[in-house]
Amino acid sequence: MIPNEWIMGLVGGLMIGVAASIFLLGNGRIMGASGLIGGLVDRSGLSDWAERIAFLAALIIVPAVLIALFDIQVSTNATANLFIVILGGLLVGVGTRLANGCTSGHGVCGISRFSIRGIMATVFYLVAGGITMVLFRHVMGVI
Numbered sequence: 001m002i003p004n005e006w007i008m009g010l011v012g013g014l015m016i017g018v019a020a021s022i023f024l025l026g027n028g029r030i031m032g033a034s035g036l037i038g039g040l041v042d043r044s045g046l047s048d049w050a051e052r053i054a055f056l057a058a059l060i061i062v063p064a065v066l067i068a069l070f071d072i073q074v075s076t077n078a079t080a081n082l083f084i085v086i087l088g089g090l091l092v093g094v095g096t097r098l099a100n101g102c103t104s105g106h107g108v109c110g111i112s113r114f115s116i117r118g119i120m121a122t123v124f125y126l127v128a129g130g131i132t133m134v135l136f137r138h139v140m141g142v143i
Contacts, residue, residue: 032105034096
């Protein structure tokens with residue numbers, strides 16, 4: 001029997017893949033959350049602001065609706081240390097700007113298009129995440 005977490009991960013991955021495909025086929029652009037947000041923040045994406053807001057709102061609303069409909073119990077291993085949460089969020093934001101994209105852009109869309117830049121960015125994301133976990137959890141013990 002497959003654990004429920006694996007099934008939910010598979011369903012979530014399929015949903016992200018389908019959303020990325022629809023976004024690419026529907027308007028010819030890559031679905032990257034950081035790019036959508038960045039275009040609103042730096043005002044370069046104001047020509048299609050409604051599409052960007054709708055997509056970003058769906059990232060929040062759809063999981064909330066599914067949790068309510070299927071009475072899904074959500075648990076995380078996130079730290080209660082607010083400083084670490086804020087620092088992590090800021091570092092992720094800086095990293096996505098430096099890498100010209102986030103995991104949804106590079107990992108889902110880049111790899112599926114055999115983009116060397118997307119593949120390399122994803123490799124570096126994974127390595128950096130592993131190093132971060134070793135340092136912050138196992139060496140420093142803060143998360």
